[in-house]
Amino acid sequence: xxxxxxxxxxxxxxxxxxxxxxxxxxxxxxxxxxxxxxxxxxxxxxxxxxxxxxxxxxxxxxxxxxxxxxxxxxxxxxxxxxxxxxxxxxxxxxxxxxxxxxxxxxxxxxxxxxxxxxxxxxxxxxxxxxxxxxxxxxxxxxxxxxxxxxxxxxxxxxxxxxxxxxxxxxxxxxxxxxxxxxxxxxxxxxxxxxxxxxxxxxxxxxxxxxxxxxxxxxxxxxxxxxxxxxxxxxxxxxxxxxxxxxxxxxxxxxxxxxxxxxxxxxxxxxxxxxxxxxxxxxxxxxxxxxxxxxxxxxxxxxxxxxxxxxxxxxxxxxxxxxxxxxxxxxxxxxxxxxxxxxxxxxxxxxxxxxxxxxxxxxxxxxxxxxxxxxxxxxxxxxxxxxxxxxxxxxxxxxxxxxxxxxxxxxxxxxxxxxxxxxxxxxxxxxxxxxxxxxxxxxxxxxxxxxxxxxxxxxxxxxxxxxxxxxxx
Amino acid sequence: xxxxxxxxxxxxxxxxxxxxxxxxxxxxxxxxxxxxxxxxxxxxxxxxxxxxxxxxxxxxxxxxxxxxxxxxxxxxxxxxxxxxxxxxxxxxxxxxxxxxxxxxxxxxxxxxxxxxxxxxxxxxxxxxxxxxxxxxxxxxxxxxxxxxxxxxxxxxxxxxxxxxxxxxxxxxxxxxxxxxxxxxxxxxxxxxxxxxxxxxxxxxxxxxxxxxxxxxxxxxxxxxxxxxxxxxxxxxxxxxxxxxxxxxxxxxxxxxxxxxxxxxxxxxxxxxxxxxxxxx
Numbered sequence: 063x064x065x066x067x068x069x070x071x072x073x074x075x076x077x078x079x080x081x082x083x084x085x086x087x088x089x090x091x092x093x094x095x096x097x098x099x100x101x102x103x104x105x106x107x108x109x110x111x112x113x114x115x116x117x118x119x120x121x122x123x124x125x126x127x128x129x130x131x132x133x134x135x136x137x138x139x140x141x142x143x144x145x146x147x148x149x150x151x152x153x154x155x156x157x158x159x160x161x162x163x164x165x166x167x168x169x170x171x172x173x174x175x176x177x178x179x180x181x182x183x184x185x186x187x188x189x190x191x192x193x194x195x196x197x198x199x200x201x202x203x204x205x206x207x208x209x210x211x212x213x214x215x216x217x218x219x220x221x222x223x224x225x226x227x228x229x230x231x232x233x234x235x236x237x238x239x240x241x242x243x244x245x246x247x248x249x250x251x252x253x254x255x256x257x258x259x260x261x262x263x264x265x266x267x268x269x270x271x272x273x274x275x276x277x278x279x280x281x282x283x284x285x286x287x288x289x290x291x292x293x294x295x296x297x298x299x300x301x302x303x304x305x306x307x308x309x310x311x312x313x314x315x316x317x318x319x320x321x322x323x324x325x326x327x328x329x330x331x332x333x334x335x336x337x338x339x340x341x342x343x344x345x346x347x348x349x350x351x352x353x354x355x356x357x358x359x360x361x362x363x364x365x366x367x368x369x370x371x372x373x374x375x376x377x378x379x380x381x382x383x384x385x386x387x388x389x390x391x392x393x394x395x396x397x398x399x400x401x402x403x404x405x406x407x408x409x410x411x412x413x414x415x416x417x418x419x420x421x422x423x424x425x426x427x428x429x430x431x432x433x434x435x436x437x438x439x440x441x442x443x444x445x446x447x448x449x450x451x452x453x454x455x456x457x458x459x460x461x462x463x464x465x466x467x468x469x470x471x472x473x474x475x476x477x478x479x480x481x482x483x484x485x486x487x488x489x490x491x492x493x494x495x496x497x498x499x500x501x502x503x504x505x506x507x508x509x510x511x512x513x514x515x516x517x518x519x520x521x522x523x524x525x526x527x528x529x530x531x532x533x534x
Numbered sequence: 535x536x537x538x539x540x541x542x543x544x545x546x547x548x549x550x551x552x553x554x555x556x557x558x559x560x561x562x563x564x565x566x567x568x569x570x571x572x573x574x575x576x577x578x579x580x581x582x583x584x585x586x587x588x589x590x591x592x593x594x595x596x597x598x599x600x601x602x603x604x605x606x607x608x609x610x611x612x613x614x615x616x617x618x619x620x621x622x623x624x625x626x627x628x629x630x631x632x633x634x635x636x637x638x639x640x641x642x643x644x645x646x647x648x649x650x651x652x653x654x655x656x657x658x659x660x661x662x663x664x665x666x667x668x669x670x671x672x673x674x675x676x677x678x679x680x681x682x683x684x685x686x687x688x689x690x691x692x693x694x695x696x697x698x699x700x701x702x703x704x705x706x707x708x709x710x711x712x713x714x715x716x717x718x719x720x721x722x723x724x725x726x727x728x729x730x731x732x733x734x735x736x737x738x739x740x741x742x743x744x745x746x747x748x749x750x751x752x753x754x755x756x757x758x759x760x761x762x763x764x765x766x767x768x769x770x771x772x773x774x775x776x777x778x779x780x781x782x783x784x785x786x787x788x789x790x791x792x793x794x795x796x797x798x799x800x801x802x803x804x805x806x807x808x809x810x811x812x813x814x
Contacts (some may be wrong), residue, residue, distance in 0.1 A: 135798065143753060150750075154791045307622055315623075319616050
């Protein structure tokens, strides 16, 4: 009895741990995790008689394969469409389990394969060894830089992309690995009960998994283990209550979502101060960033028209212009968040026009955004942009909202950064720009109206009229 | 047409909350269950029962808003997903405990008092209940359209749905309108549950199915679009009727899910797209 419970806790913890990768780390509401558990259970049941205990290894392969097949179209979807697609996939798997009687035994399910599989104490030990290994692997993977990358993907996908993080690859890997882990848990559950019925693919497994992860803590390495222990053991304790334990579950989940968003595990651990990553010095190359004839339209509006200029390493180029003149759009086009309609953007000899944002970032272009990520200071964005050794920095209004002292500090900091990097600086503070920039480029209506040294550009009559508000 | 009511309620809640209400299907079932209970206690005819069910479920919608939606307004939408999934499970289990897992049937909307009419109606090619569903559905859809498009309250509801920060900035009490939307959404769900319950019976576990169909209708019709939801729901109804006639219920559902996956593969933002940009 105790053995059975221990095995149950272990295998649901494993299911939940797989779910933490997708739901906890990437915040993707995958509603097919329960069905993938079922796929694993069926895979083990179907192969146990032929290959014995190795059937347990078939489970993660089968579930991982189903996840990998379904993943490419689904991972492009945004939050609620992703949830819907996974829900449809889960319903489909459930229907197959119920109605493909030749393969799955229909509503009666499969029985009689259990003798070929490890049972009792052996099974309990195997499950817990696998679980412990998985928890350690999870904690190790998401401890340092990987954990921080996952946080960025979750909180600010665009920032992640401009730091060179390939979100699509991450989501694919998480979905498939999470699914494979669910399948393994399903295989264990088939070994434990000796029966596999369509219920294994049903929504109640999904609900249990979600409950366990939310209860325990969606990201903490021990979250799923704690959650599974509570979710499995509590109903056993309150067996007298019969069906109402499911009601209690749901109520508990709701309470945790409302009042303890980090879950039970979050109640025990205080957040630790992050260790500062050592900044990486930029590599010797690339040396030049050259824009030629870059144009971009949004519908009928010309956001950028025939913009050409170049930035060298150890040079600071200031980008000025009235609001709506295309400054941020230009930065977006360089970093790949928007596509230019025409023109070329070349880093040394590599054309950037058709590369995805993460690839551009990896070639050595870092950037900051006007709005910081919630809960972070503005400095965090700057620190992140320089932390990965980008040779060129695109800074979008770093001085906005700063006090005079902070502006001084920023100017000093830019002086240090420019020794090894090329910088494009968008700002409205013309005094700051005059101090730190070698050249200024003034945009109006998406077109360059003046280029030159700060003194030249400030003296230009068109710049004075359009931007500085001084009559020519 | 009953799907349309389910989907319309769903889209109202969706717009107001900015996130999927996974408990919506269970509110539909709850509507059916309330109708069953009320008829047991009071023995009222269907036509009088309807407003009572609507009121009861409007109250349920308000509770849902205060428990699972308003407290999570500042958190990512996934928090609301999980909270409403939990709420859905609570309703389902609560109903299983109180009325058992066995199916119940709700009284017909027209009839009961006038048995002769029911018999006459049954004799005709059009059943009386489907007729009632189309009638009530049509009236409610028209009423909802009038409310949203032609009244100040409706304009404010749409403003909250479009941009809650902007709505707050121009002085609309956002929380009150979210609650109001959820109450309306609950009432629509309740009426749908009551009307569906006569033909398709009421069982506690149906909720997920209702929710999934509304979800599909809304995703296909265009996220957050009221007419889109209507078209999506009618399309699902037609699809199911024709496909299940030729290949059976189970495989019709399977075909529906496959169709959804295919549509999302080709059009990741639904058939008619979604005019929402991405922000940093």
